[in-house]
Amino acid sequence: MRISKYLTLAASAVALTLAVGAAQADSHLKSIKIGTEGAYPPFNNLTSDGKLEGFDIDIANALCEQMNVQCEFVVNDWDGMIPSLIAGKFDAVIASMSITEERKEKVDFSDKYYNSPPAIAVPKDSDITEATDAGLDGKVLGAQSSTTHSNYAEEKLSSADIRLYPTPDEYKLDIANGRVDAVIDDVIVLSEWLKSDDGACCKLLGTLTPDLVINGPGAGIAIRKGEDDLREMFNEAIIAIRDNGKYKEINDSYFEFDVYGE
Known part of the structure; x- marks a missing residue:
């Protein structure tokens, strides 16, 4: 009986821990901070009145809407983008960052969202x-x-x-x-x-x-190592906005060709 009681208590404790962890993860994924440079037009740029604009910004907003999450942009110097991501200053980087093997040693990436030479x-x-x-x-x-x-x-x-x-x-x-x-x-x-x-x-x-x-194969969204759920959310959202026409709408407002590439 004592063993059964302890097992029941232990199981309850584990279930509670998992529930709390899941709730925290779910809460985290409802609000995402996105790092961007704000100095790389037409992809991301700060206007004279301090507003962010550009293809990266519009794509980020479309992805956030598709994922039903609240996104906040954080402007960061390019040289410190990956260190700031790793340090937790933001949760993802959407700043025309090419997916390369060297960078993949430090961070994970979504699938590409555009590719140009x-x-x-x-x-x-x-x-x-x-x-x-x-x-x-x-x-x-x-x-x-x-x-x-x-x-x-x-x-x-x-x-x-x-x-x-x-x-x-x-x-x-x-x-x-x-x-x-x-x-x-x-x-x-x-x-x-x-x-x-x-x-x-x-x-x-x-x-x-x-x-x-x-x-690399194109520009992707950089994410801290191990945050697989967030990476998959972005991957699914990229596919969704490609399929539902939102990507084309944004693309055509900037370019005369499909910047997604082959």
């Missing part, structure tokens, strides 16, 4: 004619630090003098003022910049063939 931009009067290592030999090439684009430059375009910047704004300023000869970034980011008054200095030289190891 890198490209090179140069001044309109540039004598650079090829978006190749040979074509950039001895030239100063600007890139945002801690990105797949800077990694690509260092690995594939090493004949150039590579100069790294904390955000794209700095390299854009330097190429406009003649301090760098070329810049590398996502083709969409560069193309949208070149359409603006600030990008009137420059032109697109050409796109680059992505390297799967360096560039």
